[in-house]
Amino acid sequence: MPLSAGHSSSVRRWLRLFGALPSYGRIALWGLLSPRLFERRPLRVLQAVILREGKLLLAVRRDLRGWELPGGTWEAGESAEQAVCREVREETGLEIEPEAWVGDYVRSGFRPHTARVYRCRPTGGTLRTSRENRKLAWFPLAALPAALLPWYRQPIADALEPGRPPVERFEYQGLEAIRAAMRIDLKMRWTGDE
Numbered sequence: 001m002p003l004s005a006g007h008s009s010s011v012r013r014w015l016r017l018f019g020a021l022p023s024y025g026r027i028a029l030w031g032l033l034s035p036r037l038f039e040r041r042p043l044r045v046l047q048a049v050i051l052r053e054g055k056l057l058l059a060v061r062r063d064l065r066g067w068e069l070p071g072g073t074w075e076a077g078e079s080a081e082q083a084v085c086r087e088v089r090e091e092t093g094l095e096i097e098p099e100a101w102v103g104d105y106v107r108s109g110f111r112p113h114t115a116r117v118y119r120c121r122p123t124g125g126t127l128r129t130s131r132e133n134r135k136l137a138w139f140p141l142a143a144l145p146a147a148l149l150p151w152y153r154q155p156i157a158d159a160l161e162p163g164r165p166p167v168e169r170f171e172y173q174g175l176e177a178i179r180a181a182m183r184i185d186l187k188m189r190w191t192g193d194e
Contacts, residue, residue: 008187038102040116042112042113042114043073043112043113043114044073044074044113044114044116045071045072045073045074045081045109045113045114045115045116046071046072046073046074046080046084046087046115046116046117047069047070047115047117047118047152047155048070048071048073048084048087048088048096048098048117048118048119048120049069049107049117049118049119049120049155049159049160049185050070050088050092050094050096050120050121050122050154051119051120051121051136051141051159052121052122052184054085054140054141055121055138055139055140055141056138056139056141056142056144056156057070057090057092057127057136057137057138058070058136058137058139058145058148059091059132059133059135059136060134060135060136060188061132061133061134061135062131062132062133062134063179064149064185065110065147065184065185065188065189066147066148066149066173066181066185066188067137067139067145067147067148067149067185068148068149068152069117069150069152069155069156070088070091070092070136071084071087071088071091071115072087072090072132072167073087073138073148076117080101080116080118081098081118084096084098084116084118084120085097085098088120089125090130090132091130091132091133092125092126092127092128092130092133092136093125093126093127093128093130093155094122094124094125094126095122095123095124095125096120096121096122096123096125097120097121098118098119098120099118099119099120099121099160100118100119100159100166101116101117101118101166102117102118102119102155102159102164102166102167103116103117103155103158103167103168104116104117104166104167104169105117105151105155105168105170105171106167106168106169106170106171107151107171107172107173108170108171108172108173108191109172109173109174109177110173110174110177110178111173117155117158117159119159141160144156144157147162147179147184148186148189150177150180151171151173152180153167154171155192161182
């Protein structure tokens with residue numbers, strides 16, 4: 001007997017939720033063990049607050065769903081500006097120009113790292129998803145999504161204050177940050193990323 005449309009939709013929702021389990025296992029190993037056992041130097045990442053006509057570009061990753069800033073790992077031999085441009089191009093297809101260094105966000109607790117954030121503007125390229133991102137969208141600054149992962153709110157707020165010198169902020173990502181991310185992830189899986 002074929003499934004009704006409503007039943008089929010419900011089955012898909014539950015499958016998306018169960019699909020979180022392998023992702024959570026990988027994220028837990030990556031966040032709890034990897035920095036303590038396998039990395040010789042502290043993790044450094046770059047993130048871009050990309051602004052265009054009063055809108056901000058955000059991405060949804062494939063593993064932990066929730067809106068975030070595009071960016072990635074800072075590789076040896078690259079300047080920070082080169083790294084953020086490369087990462088954004090790889091993840092979004094856009095060429096960007098860093099306009100200002102917003103600050104460094106030194107995060108301890110789960111997956112210790114330092115995120116260097118730049119305010120940027122797009123200069124070319126074609127917006128497209130990548131193997132890391134399942135979705136990209138421009139959001140009006142006055143209407144950022146509720147599913148924005150919480151640790152991105154402060155860097156975005158800092159980036160929107162022009163002329164401000166770069167900041168250095170220390171943040172602890174403990175159980176509350178993990179719970180908030182899981183709530184966002186599970187809700188997005190349940191609703192099909194809406």
